Amino acid sequence: MKYLKYSLLFLCITASIISCKKSNDTIPNNINEVENLLLLKTFSDNGFKVELFNKSGQLKVGYNQIYIRLTDQNGNYVQEASLNWMPMMTMNMGGMIHEHSCPFSEIKKTQAKQTLFEGYITFIMASNGADNFWNLKINFTVNGQTFEVTDTVNVISTDSEFNKAYTSIMGNDGTNYMLALIEPTEPKIGTNDIVVGLFKMGDNNDFPIVNNYKIKIDPRMPGMGNHTAPGNVDMTQGDDGLYHGKVGFSMSGYWKINMILENNVGTAVKGETITELNPESSVNFKLEF
Amino acid sequence: MIVNIQDMKQILLILFFFSYEISLFAQQKKDSTANILSDSLTIHQLDEVIVIGNPSTNYLKENKALGSLDSYLERSKSINMIRRGAYAWEPMLNGMSTERSILTIDGMKIFHACTDKMDPITSYVENTNLSLAKIKEGQSGSEYGGTIAGSIDLIRRKTGFKQEKKLTGSAFAGFESNNKQQIYGATLNYSSPQFFTDIDFTYRNAKNYQSGYKSNQSNTILYSQFTKYNISAITGFKINDKQVIEASLIYDKATDVGYPALPMDVSLARALITSLQYTYKNPLKNISLWETKIYYNTITHVMDDSHRPIVPIRMDMPGWSKTHGFYSTLAGNYTIHSFKATLSGYLNNSLAEMTMHPNNPNEKDMFMLTWPDINTLYTGLNVEDNISLNEHLQLLIQGGVGIHNNKIESELGLNSLRLFYPDLTPQKTRILKNISTQLSYHHNNFLYQLGIGYGDRAPSISEGYGFYLLNVNDNFDYIGNPNLNNEQSINVTFSSTYNINKFTAIAKINYFYMIDYIIGKPKNGIPPMNITANGIKIYEQLNSASIINTSVQFKYKPFDYWTFITDMSYRYGQGAENTILPLIQPFNYRLEAKFEKKSFFIDASLNGSSKNRNSIEFGETQKSPYAIANLALSKKFNINNQHLIVKTGVENLFNTYYITFDDWFGIPSMGRNIYVNLIYKF
Ligand SMILES: [Cu+2]
Ligand SMILES: [Cu+2]
Numbered sequence: 023m024k025y026l027k028y029s030l031l032f033l034c035i036t037a038s039i040i041s042c043k044k045s046n047d048t049i050p051n052n053i054n055e056v057e058n059l060l061l062l063k064t065f066s067d068n069g070f071k072v073e074l075f076n077k078s079g080q081l082k083v084g085y086n087q088i089y090i091r092l093t094d095q096n097g098n099y100v101q102e103a104s105l106n107w108m109p110m111m112t113m114n115m116g117g118m119i120h121e122h123s124c125p126f127s128e129i130k131k132t133q134a135k136q137t138l139f140e141g142y143i144t145f146i147m148a149s150n151g152a153d154n155f156w157n158l159k160i161n162f163t164v165n166g167q168t169f170e171v172t173d174t175v176n177v178i179s180t181d182s183e184f185n186k187a188y189t190s191i192m193g194n195d196g197t198n199y200m201l202a203l204i205e206p207t208e209p210k211i212g213t214n215d216i217v218v219g220l221f222k223m224g225d226n227n228d229f230p231i232v233n234n235y236k237i238k239i240d241p242r243m244p245g246m247g248n249h250t251a252p253g254n255v256d257m258t259q260g261d262d263g264l265y266h267g268k269v270g271f272s273m274s275g276y277w278k279i280n281m282i283l284e285n286n287v288g289t290a291v292k293g294e295t296i297t298e299l300n301p302e303s304s305v306n307f308k309l310e311f
Numbered sequence: 312m313i314v315n316i317q318d319m320k321q322i323l324l325i326l327f328f329f330s331y332e333i334s335l336f337a338q339q340k341k342d343s344t345a346n347i348l349s350d351s352l353t354i355h356q357l358d359e360v361i362v363i364g365n366p367s368t369n370y371l372k373e374n375k376a377l378g379s380l381d382s383y384l385e386r387s388k389s390i391n392m393i394r395r396g397a398y399a400w401e402p403m404l405n406g407m408s409t410e411r412s413i414l415t416i417d418g419m420k421i422f423h424a425c426t427d428k429m430d431p432i433t434s435y436v437e438n439t440n441l442s443l444a445k446i447k448e449g450q451s452g453s454e455y456g457g458t459i460a461g462s463i464d465l466i467r468r469k470t471g472f473k474q475e476k477k478l479t480g481s482a483f484a485g486f487e488s489n490n491k492q493q494i495y496g497a498t499l500n501y502s503s504p505q506f507f508t509d510i511d512f513t514y515r516n517a518k519n520y521q522s523g524y525k526s527n528q529s530n531t532i533l534y535s536q537f538t539k540y541n542i543s544a545i546t547g548f549k550i551n552d553k554q555v556i557e558a559s560l561i562y563d564k565a566t567d568v569g570y571p572a573l574p575m576d577v578s579l580a581r582a583l584i585t586s587l588q589y590t591y592k593n594p595l596k597n598i599s600l601w602e603t604k605i606y607y608n609t610i611t612h613v614m615d616d617s618h619r620p621i622v623p624i625r626m627d628m629p630g631w632s633k634t635h636g637f638y639s640t641l642a643g644n645y646t647i648h649s650f651k652a653t654l655s656g657y658l659n660n661s662l663a664e665m666t667m668h669p670n671n672p673n674e675k676d677m678f679m680l681t682w683p684d685i686n687t688l689y690t691g692l693n694v695e696d697n698i699s700l701n702e703h704l705q706l707l708i709q710g711g712v713g714i715h716n717n718k719i720e721s722e723l724g725l726n727s728l729r730l731f732y733p734d735l736t737p738q739k740t741r742i743l744k745n746i747s748t749q750l751s752y753h754h755n756n757f758l759y760q761l762g763i764g765y766g767d768r769a770p771s772i773s774e775g776y777g778f779y780l781l782n783v784n785d786n787f788d789y790i791g792n793p794n795l796n797n798e799q800s801i802n803v804t805f806s807s808t809y810n811i812n813k814f815t816a817i818a819k820i821n822y823f824y825m826i827d828y829i830i831g832k833p834k835n836g837i838p839p840m841n842i843t844a845n846g847i848k849i850y851e852q853l854n855s856a857s858i859i860n861t862s863v864q865f866k867y868k869p870f871d872y873w874t875f876i877t878d879m880s881y882r883y884g885q886g887a888e889n890t891i892l893p894l895i896q897p898f899n900y901r902l903e904a905k906f907e908k909k910s911f912f913i914d915a916s917l918n919g920s921s922k923n924r925n926s927i928e929f930g931e932t933q934k935s936p937y938a939i940a941n942l943a944l945s946k947k948f949n950i951n952n953q954h955l956i957v958k959t960g961v962e963n964l965f966n967t968y969y970i971t972f973d974d975w976f977g978i979p980s981m982g983r984n985i986y987v988n989l990i991y992k993f
Contacts, residue, residue: 183673211679212726213733245669246624246677247842253730270730272779272840275667275677310675 052099055135059089065160065171069095072160072171077207081156082180083145084188085202085219089132090139092162099137105129105162109143109175114153122146125200125221125229144202144219144229146190148179184276186308191283193291198223199232199283201305204264209271209311213253216269216279220259231263234286240296240303241269241279248301274311281305359446361387363438363465374914374943376958377485377494377988380438380465388819388862388880389446389461391896395427395572395975397490397520398537398565399434399580403973405448405821406858406882406895407460410771410829411798415455416441416465417559418604418640419586420657424612424632426681426773426780427573433465435563435582435610437541439498439511442468448821449802450747450764453711454693455638455655457743457768459800459825467559469509469545473502481992489984490535492517508546515539519569522979523968530968530982534569534576534618557588569618572975573783575628579613598643605637623842624670630663630682649697656690660720661772665779681778683724688716691743703754710746715769717793719776727778728793731837731849735793741769743797749804756811762804762821767797774829774850779840782831783976784893785930787848788839789831795852799826815866820859828856828886856886858895876903883924893929894973897921910947914960916940923972932977937969958988 060079065072071093076086092100106129113120125144132138149155159172180187187203205217216239220232237257242248253270260266271277280303282293293305363383364376375382381400385392392400393408404412414421414432421432443466447454452462470479478501485494496513516538522530545559561584568577586606594601610632616622636657643650663682669675691713698706719725719737729735747764770792773780777791806819831848839847862880869875879900884892903916919938925931943960966983974980 184675210726211723212729243677245671245674246667246840249840249842250838251730251840252837253733272727272730273665273667273677273679274675276669276674 052097053136055137056089056091062088063158063173063175065173067169067171070162070164070169070171072162074175081143081145081175081177082187083148083177084180085142085144085204087142087204088140090129090141090160091137092139092164094164100164101136103139103162103164105139105160107141107143107161108159109145110157110159111147112155112157123227123229125202125219125231142219144188144200144221145177146188146200147177149175149177184308184310186306189305189307191292191305193283195285195291197291199292200229201237201281201283201307203279203307203309206269206309209277209309211271211274214269214271216257216267218257218265218267219263220265220283233263234259235265236284236288237265237267238282238284238293239267239269239279240281241271241277242296242302243273243275244278244301245276248296250296271311276308276310278302279307279309281307358448358451359387359389361444361446363441363444363468374941374945374958374960375962375986375988376956376990377438377483377986380433380436380441383438384433384444384463387444387446388864388878389448389860390463391894391973393428393894393973393975394971394978394980395429396532396537396568396570396978397517397535397981398539398568398570399430401428401431402433402463403894404446404460404463405823405860406884406892407823408894410774411459411768413452413456413458413462414465415462416561416584417467417586417588418455418464418638418655419584419606419608420455420634420636420655420659421582421584421608421610422632422634422659422661422687422772424610424630424661424663425577425580425614426628426630426663426777427570427575427614429568429570429573429577429614430580430610430612433463434565434580435584436465436561437496437511437513437539437543437563439496439513440468440541440543440561441465448804449762449800449823450745450766451707451709451749451762453709453745453747453766454653454695456689456691456713457715457745457766457797459766459768459798459802459823467545468511469547469557470500470502470507472504472507472547472549472555474504476503477501479993481990483988483990485986485988487517487984487986489981490517490520494988505549506547508544510544511542513539513541521982523963523966523982525968525979528968530979532571532978534571537565537568539563539565539568553592553594555590555592557586557590559586559588560584572978574619574622574781575614575616575626576618577612577614578617579611581611582608584608595643597645598641600640600642602642603637603639605635607633607635609633625668627666627668628663628681630661632659632661634659647699649699650695652692652694654690654692657687658689659687661685661687662721679778680721680724680727681780682772683719683728683776683778684721685724685772685776686716686718686720687772688714688718690714693745703752705749705751705753707749707751709748711744713743715741715743717769717775724776724778728776728791731790732793739775739793741797743767743769747802756809758806758808758810760804760806760808762802764802765800766802767799769797770795770829770850777850781841781844782848782930785831785848785928786843786845787831787833788841788844788846790834790837790847790849792850795829795850796827798829798852800824801826813868815864817864818862820861822860823858825856825858826854827852828854830856830886830890830892853886853888853890856884856890856892858882858884858892872906872908874903874905874907876905877901890928891924891926893926893931895924895926897923897972910949912943912945914941914943916942920971925972931972934970934972934974934977937967937971939967939969940964952993954990954992956988956990956992958990959986961985 059075062074073091075089124146127141129141132140190200200221202219206214251270251272255268257265257267293303391403423430445464448461480499482497498511541563543561547557563582565580588604591601612630614628638655640653662684667677693711695709745766749762752759780789801824804821809816832851837847864878881898882896884895898921901918945958948955962984
């Protein structure tokens, strides 16, 4: 009995020493900060490794929050670097090659993380076979040296009967607007924060954020007499450039979030009020939970 | 006590609406231990007692012995029954629905599990389970918690301890022509000096009922069928001469219950009601009784619209209610005082959900909580003292205080309600208080009684926390309001009774002045959820509302065997902001003649109503005046120690088509109904 006791104690001590040693060995560089993320893609160049992560492990049409981790030639995670990227879609339309990009952000260091960088891309179309594909080019500068990687990324469509997180519309001001639903990612019964990215097709094949607009919301349940719910707050632009508001869901199920887009002087540029005769707005998202 | 018991009985005698049943009641008193309290019962001179017929007591004088409990309660001038079909009527006391009164079974709190009030607790018992219904008016009914309208306590039937060991029982069968209702059941009672037990079983099955005749209209009321099983047992054990332990159980199950006045039916309504009671007689000098009970009951209510051919969307709306509780009562006498103190408490959990099945089969079901898994914890102390000032004058003073706490247990439920009340916290505590006094003056052939009370109540679960509850009468979705204040009431009752040998007259009036009266008011700007609803109503509070209840009754026995009874009642309800209160009984009357000789009994009656003062705001239409004639016959055969009672009768003799003010959604009442009851006793 006594023997057992001592041997257990010994085991414990050994275990703690080993574990201690292990953590001492780990230089801060190689801490794992992607625990809750899934790998999307790995690019390599000159011994550098560029890994892309996000929560779902998939890139989809609409808003994609993406995390990037750089590994140097020695296998250490890079903590200081500057990165930028350029998504570009190539479309072969009957022999005519057409290229376009999509709305995307700059890449910044992720707050409170040592080895992660982040940004978002709002894909506006899905990859489709060999003729319609997305290339993602990433430039990064480490210790004054600049590298470039490019590869294809697969973007899937998420539109379905009861899901739609991205919509592009032609405003009555002649501008092409894009709206991407960012939050709620986990909708619940009650009042939810809603965040939407609002972009437009710029003059130079760019997709700038639209400033100082207002997005009015009216959530409806088409499967149940098109009823709405209380608790909604129209979306206005926040410091992050995105549009923030509140959306109320009185029950779980399929909801259509109808919207009206108003410009900076309060004129509706797209979207209609819901009435008995007009059950939906031409600007809408769909979700089901 | 200065007033001798004989005298008191005399007073009681004239108070009961069916005073000829006093002997029966007295009999019951002697037999049962619970009614040791009956001495203190005499305190409540404003109380009304309804004897509920069952095979162990005397059936002869009941018109329709095997009628539902509802039909017994309906006889009280203080009670109206809201009918949503042929089953589970909701008792309204003094013109107020169940959230304003306290309904108990032997002092046990039970809370219904249906958000549409399909299952008042009276629907979970049978006549065979019960012996009496004790009705108290206004704040005098606050023994087990805060009330506005008063209380109805249903008293369990029990044979009690008897000097000689004896096994008795009965078997009964009934048939009613109108809805082809079949009633079968049996009771078995064993008593001995140390031990007693009563077991009973009742089964009812009814098809759709028929309304009275109206040209060009089908008189079959679809979805009014029901099936009910009820089984109950109560047993007592005498530890010694002073101490008794009793256990009681009621299991009630209704299946396939239709509600023609509602868009949904019930596939299952089930209750299990259990209790354990300890009684100590004369534990101390001046203390005549100490009674303590612990209890538990659980109710399951499964409501859906699967039988309705056309609905905008299919829905399931099950609900559950569980209550743990206790009370402990001490009763005693000291000089001219006769006092009683009751400490009681309960913890109730109420949960109701709604699942909606979209017409598109690919679409996910929709789901919400209509009651947010809410706990109600109540603890209260109530004391009363009945002072016999002199031979003519009695004063009753009664008061109580309680702590009432609501807590939303479900995060989902809390988030749902926060759509309307963003700052809602899960808990809310209220202090409830009540005080009342009654003065009785008895002289010669007159008895005058004056009662004054003040009290308040907490909002019901639906009023406080309901989420999109459709009321088909006014066609609004109702949303609870957790920020409601307590509803308060000041209540004055006056009654006067005159009695000489052959003639009795009773006149009674009571007036309720309510402050912060809780009622649903339309809220513009918030659209409804239910497809057919007109809009949203949120429970709000009127500064004030008043209800007046009046009744008179005359009873005359001009010759042997004959009794003539006339009674009339009228209620009036008006709130601030020009609100006509809903479900207020118009002028109502009953004329009755009885002939009773030995084992033969005949009864003819006519009852009717004037048109109602309908509340358009609450979707009420004006109902035409009506009069209904009824006839009943019964005969008892005795063979040695066995009895056979045969009863037959016809209700709504002329098959009159009529709708009462409390027929929910304006569904017509039952047409002509011929019934036969057979009761065999040994
Ligand atoms: Cu819905
Ligand atoms: Cu129900």
